Amino acid sequence: MAIHFKTKPGLVVYLTAGDPSIAATRDIAIAAIDAGADGIELGIPFSDPLADGPVIQRAMDRAVHHGVSLANVLALAAEIRDARPDAGIILFGYINPILRFGLSKFVDAAAAAGADGVLVTDLIVEEAAEYLAEMKRANLAPVFLAAPTSPDARLKAIAENSRGFIYAISRVGITGAQQSMSSDAASLVARIRQFTKLPVAVGFGISNAEHVRAVGEFADAAVIGSAIVELIEHSTPDAAAGGVARFIQGLRRTVVAPTR
Amino acid sequence: MASVIIPSNPSQPTAGRFGVYGGRYVPETLMAALSELEQEYERAKADATFQAELDDLLHNFAGRPTALYYAKRLTEQLGGAKIYLKREDLLHTGAHKINNSLGQGLLAKRMGKQRIIAETGAGQHGVATATVCALLGLDCVVYMGEEDMRRQELNVLRMRLLGAEVRGVSSGSKTLKDAINEAMRDWVTNVRTTYYVLGSALGAHPYPTMVRDFHRVISREMKAQLLEKEGRLPTAIIACVGGGSNAIGAFYEFIPDKNVRLIGVEAGGRSGELGEHAMRFQGGSPGVLQGTFSYVLQDEQGQIASTHSVSAGLDYASIGPEHAMLHDTGRAEYTSADDQAALDAVVRLSRTEGILPALESAHAVAEAIRIAPSMQKHEILVVNLSGRGDKDMGILARELKIQGSNA
Numbered sequence: 085m086a087i088h089f090k091t092k093p094g095l096v097v098y099l100t101a102g103d104p105s106i107a108a109t110r111d112i113a114i115a116a117i118d119a120g121a122d123g124i125e126l127g128i129p130f131s132d133p134l135a136d137g138p139v140i141q142r143a144m145d146r147a148v149h150h151g152v153s154l155a156n157v158l159a160l161a162a163e164i165r166d167a168r169p170d171a172g173i174i175l176f177g178y179i180n181p182i183l184r185f186g187l188s189k190f191v192d193a194a195a196a197a198g199a200d201g202v203l204v205t206d207l208i209v210e211e212a213a214e215y216l217a218e219m220k221r222a223n224l225a226p227v228f229l230a231a232p233t234s235p236d237a238r239l240k241a242i243a244e245n246s247r248g249f250i251y252a253i254s255r256v257g258i259t260g261a262q263q264s265m266s267s268d269a270a271s272l273v274a275r276i277r278q279f280t281k282l283p284v285a286v287g288f289g290i291s292n293a294e295h296v297r298a299v300g301e302f303a304d305a306a307v308i309g310s311a312i313v314e315l316i317e318h319s320t321p322d323a324a325a326g327g328v329a330r331f332i333q334g335l336r337r338t339v340v341a342p343t344r
Numbered sequence: 345m346a347s348v349i350i351p352s353n354p355s356q357p358t359a360g361r362f363g364v365y366g367g368r369y370v371p372e373t374l375m376a377a378l379s380e381l382e383q384e385y386e387r388a389k390a391d392a393t394f395q396a397e398l399d400d401l402l403h404n405f406a407g408r409p410t411a412l413y414y415a416k417r418l419t420e421q422l423g424g425a426k427i428y429l430k431r432e433d434l435l436h437t438g439a440h441k442i443n444n445s446l447g448q449g450l451l452a453k454r455m456g457k458q459r460i461i462a463e464t465g466a467g468q469h470g471v472a473t474a475t476v477c478a479l480l481g482l483d484c485v486v487y488m489g490e491e492d493m494r495r496q497e498l499n500v501l502r503m504r505l506l507g508a509e510v511r512g513v514s515s516g517s518k519t520l521k522d523a524i525n526e527a528m529r530d531w532v533t534n535v536r537t538t539y540y541v542l543g544s545a546l547g548a549h550p551y552p553t554m555v556r557d558f559h560r561v562i563s564r565e566m567k568a569q570l571l572e573k574e575g576r577l578p579t580a581i582i583a584c585v586g587g588g589s590n591a592i593g594a595f596y597e598f599i600p601d602k603n604v605r606l607i608g609v610e611a612g613g614r615s616g617e618l619g620e621h622a623m624r625f626q627g628g629s630p631g632v633l634q635g636t637f638s639y640v641l642q643d644e645q646g647q648i649a650s651t652h653s654v655s656a657g658l659d660y661a662s663i664g665p666e667h668a669m670l671h672d673t674g675r676a677e678y679t680s681a682d683d684q685a686a687l688d689a690v691v692r693l694s695r696t697e698g699i700l701p702a703l704e705s706a707h708a709v710a711e712a713i714r715i716a717p718s719m720q721k722h723e724i725l726v727v728n729l730s731g732r733g734d735k736d737m738g739i740l741a742r743e744l745k746i747q748g749s750n751a
Binding site for chain 1: 521
């Protein structure tokens with residue numbers, strides 16, 4: 085459960101595993117970490133990602149078409165862990181492929197691969213008792229989503245059941261770019277902090293330095309997903325790692341300035 | 345925090361569970377809306393004014409009660425069990441779907457939600473919801489797979505005429521499953537202002553229970569009509585099962601009557617190969633799709649399989665969770681009819697009784713045609729004729745080579 089945010093805000097990079105290939109995702113992840121990402125969220129491909137916008141849907145489709153399996157994703161996590169022992173690694177997915185793999189077997193394999201935590205988009209705390217027990221057994225961090233629509237009672241339950249950090253959804257909606265940070269995000273993070281000392285990461289629609297800087301005003305980390313997945317989509321497989329590294333270095337330079 | 349992924353104690357199901365099936369597998373953003381919906385539905389259910397308004401619309405607008413019709417010529421031709429047809433096809437808009445759309449439309453109005461979204465497969469739920477939105481003065485957006493828009497074009501035109509916006513969905517197999525994904529994405533984005541009228545006994549709690557309750561009227565009427573006409577209960581009730589809304593409505597009041605066989609008919613499609621049919625119980629396994637734990641057609645990686653049926657309304661990879669429970673407990677039986685059997689049943693019912701069934705409902709008719717001859721003459725079969733086939737004329741003309749005036 086070693087997810088440390090070295091800077092404020094920390095940076096977490098989401099990648100759909102296996103898009104454009106498992107080898108490319110490994111190279112991109114390592115380049116992202118070297119460029120300053122504190123952690124990688126490895127998206128497990130699923131045919132019906134109903135919380136995702138068009139960019140991640142297309143990435144999921146490509147990975148599913150390539151036949152990327154959950155076993156492939158776990159092996160990829162292990163490779164990244166071997167290459168970069170200090171980076172945070174979170175497996176990020178939908179429940180059905182995990183159930184199909186076997187919940188207990190998945191948790192064991194994720195721990196063996198060196199993952200720090202797991203986030204299941206369509207698993208709410210009320211349905212998670214068995215999952216939580218397994219995650220605890222394997223000493224993995226369950227990360228839950230908190231939404232601007234979640235009332236305080238739900239945020240309390242989310243805070244009590246999360247480990248590592250809490251993932252706050254920046255605005256009501258699916259993943260994908262937005263123009264500016266909504267005011268939902270800051271008030272959500274403030275509400276979450278009533279219930280926990282855990283770090284809070286903000287994601288969904290964070291796509292540029294301006295957004296990251298805004299998140300840094302009130303949260304501990306920013307998660308960048310669709311913007312990077314789209315960058316990879318528009319790159320050749322060989323150029324993707326370099327492109328992602330430059331993008332993250334650019335964010336680091338403009339956002340994590342020595343004095344603010 | 346009582347319920348779990350697969351509850352270890354099915355004898356104590358939590359809210360929204362049918363045995364181990366059902367539950368709520370949704371993004372956190374929707375949870376507040378689902379809780380609000382559940383509470384408001386419970387209040388509406390107990391509210392005599394709400395029920396009276398719904399009953400009035402079901403009677404005066406939709407045309408309830410529907411007839412229970414004795415299919416005399418079909419019965420005589422088959423030479424076995426006595427066949428009755430529950431005429432949901434006679435309802436306004438042409439299918440049972442209006443029962444649920446009226447109920448949920450009134451609920452949306454009660455909750456002060458002006459914007460309505462819905463998904464549709466065959467277009468019957470979309471037409472019913474567009475109709476109710478016109479009636480109640482609500483804004484309506486219907487998501488429909490592009491493949492379904494092509495094969496059920498008449499219903500697309502009807503929805504647009506009624507003032508609804510029909511949004512084509514081009515992802516995945518461009519059918520019902522993809523339309524539900526897109527409707528859920530819309531709901532996640534616009535949840536503060538929007539009511540999602542889900543059209544089958546599917547999805548996250550409270551939808552499977554609520555949709556079933558709005559269709560219970562089918563079996564309630566059926567039971568009273570049979571007791572009046574025959575003075576006894578039927579041997580079996582037969583209904584087609586896509587998501588399962590007409591079937592659960594036709595079964596529900598008979599579940600305690602253990603001697604009444606409940607037979608659900610899935611789409612056998614073109615063959616038994618994965619991707620060529622929608623037989624969730626024969627080809628699927630337990631999993632989570634679109635908010636609920638039930639039987640799902642999927643590959644070994646847990647990716648949802650594509651499906652095929654000549655009928656858009658049965659062309660879906662999962663099935664309502666209450667059916668999953670009825671299947672596992674053995675209370676209901678699930679069988680299948682393939683595309684050809686459904687087409688044959690359309691022709692047979694049209695020419696024997698002068699009734700053109702929807703391709704979906706024709707799957708249930710096909711099962712009656714299959715089993716009636718080997719049954720005794722005193723036995724009674726009731727087929728839930730969930731919809732009429734006018735919408736299918738394009739497919740039927742092509743498949744059956746019926747020529748029009750320009751041929």
